[in-house]
Amino acid sequence: MTLKLRDWLALCHLPKVGPRRLAELRAAQPAWPDGWLAVLPAPARDALRLWLTRPAASPLEALVERALAWEAASATHHLLYPGHPAWPALLDELSDPPPLLWAWGELSALDAPGLAIVGTRRPTRDGLGNAARFAGELAGAGFCVISGMAMGIDGRAHQAALEAGGPSIGVLGCGIDGVYPARHGALYRAMRETGLLLSEHPPGTRANPAFFPRRNRLITGLSLGVLVVEAAEKSGSLISARLAGEQNREVFALPGSLNNPQARGCLSLIRQGATLVTELDDILAELAHWVPTRAEPPGEPAGAVPPVTPEEPLLALLSDAPTPLDLLIELSGQDVLHCQQRLLEFELEGRVAQVPGGWVRLPTA
Numbered sequence: 510m511t512l513k514l515r516d517w518l519a520l521c522h523l524p525k526v527g528p529r530r531l532a533e534l535r536a537a538q539p540a541w542p543d544g545w546l547a548v549l550p551a552p553a554r555d556a557l558r559l560w561l562t563r564p565a566a567s568p569l570e571a572l573v574e575r576a577l578a579w580e581a582a583s584a585t586h587h588l589l590y591p592g593h594p595a596w597p598a599l600l601d602e603l604s605d606p607p608p609l610l611w612a613w614g615e616l617s618a619l620d621a622p623g624l625a626i627v628g629t630r631r632p633t634r635d636g637l638g639n640a641a642r643f644a645g646e647l648a649g650a651g652f653c654v655i656s657g658m659a660m661g662i663d664g665r666a667h668q669a670a671l672e673a674g675g676p677s678i679g680v681l682g683c684g685i686d687g688v689y690p691a692r693h694g695a696l697y698r699a700m701r702e703t704g705l706l707l708s709e710h711p712p713g714t715r716a717n718p719a720f721f722p723r724r725n726r727l728i729t730g731l732s733l734g735v736l737v738v739e740a741a742e743k744s745g746s747l748i749s750a751r752l753a754g755e756q757n758r759e760v761f762a763l764p765g766s767l768n769n770p771q772a773r774g775c776l777s778l779i780r781q782g783a784t785l786v787t788e789l790d791d792i793l794a795e796l797a798h799w800v801p802t803r804a805e806p807p808g809e810p811a812g813a814v815p816p817v818t819p820e821e822p823l824l825a826l827l828s829d830a831p832t833p834l835d836l837l838i839e840l841s842g843q844d845v846l847h848c849q850q851r852l853l854e855f856e857l858e859g860r861v862a863q864v865p866g867g868w869v870r871l872p873t874a
Contacts, residue, residue: 522572523569534548612705624647626736629739631661648676679704680724740778823851826840829869837867
């Protein structure tokens with residue numbers, strides 16, 4: 510017998526049973542309900558039996574009815590569970606997938622292949638530009654941009670994807686009705702209208718530091734890969750990158766200057782084997798079997814760094830933070846003479862400048 514929504518709502522509220530145990534039981538496919546009652550630990554078994562036999566006397570019934578009332582309150586409110594037509598199949602690859610997801614917005618966002626974009630909450634101007642550029646280009650290529658609705662890189666990626674007319678999914682570390690951080694109110698409204706918000710937590714659940722690492726596993730679990738735009742050495746974005754690797758997802762990172770503390774985490778990922786990315790095609794090449802039909806390039810998102818053509822790889826490696834010549838040589842794979850010649854040409858054109866610590870890309874470049 511296939512479990513229905515009410516069944517999953519009860520199961521996810523059972524005591525002493527977390528997502529990992531529920532996933533193990535689901536994989537074993539015990540008969541419902543007797544098979545489940547036979548293998549659940551005593552507290553959970555007793556709670557489930559009471560709900561099945563005398564729901565009015567069970568505390569689970571009030572939780573189930575409250576959830577169903579929330580879903581019925583709006584056509585954009587959804588409760589997703591294993592077996593739901595919109596349930597993301599990629600989540601079944603996790604060892605601890607959520608037994609239930611609260612969703613607010615357009616479920617069609619789950620139809621497109623997803624790519625996570627993550628990074629620091631305190632990005633540089635160049636980091637924000639790169640987040641907008643890649644989010645817009647990915648949306649134009651048919652991808653759904655997935656992130657965590659945080660300040661900085663996350664928020665800019667969501668905004669740019671929506672501006673480009675593409676789908677975007679925000680995974681929350683609070684209840685589905687929460688707005689965290691509060692200053693993202695307008696972005697939350699936009700995501701509810703044209704994107705999709707997901708949470709493991711019911712309405713009214715306040716943000717909790719313990720929720721965010723678990724949220725990260727869903728960001729990467731929903732995605733084919735994760736792009737780290739800017740991250741310090743101890744950034745939470747590196748947790749996402751580690752989770753992506755453990756989930757057999759692709760890990761991508763943008764290079765940055767050695768003098769930019771917010772780029773050191775990305776450089777560390779590249780040293781560990783992450784794919785170095787300077788343009789969209791670097792990502793598409795690694796996801797060749799998943800690449801959807803490409804649309805016409807979207808309009809340039811506000812504040813984005815203009816696209817760089819393949820003939821100008823050095824420009825793609827430069828930002829507003831100084832990058833030493835030796836690092837440019839190493840990352841570009843070009844010889845010293847060629848790099849120096851191209852940099853001189855760009856300097857004469859007013860596109861780059863040499864400053865203490867290396868070379869920077871000028872805003873007009």
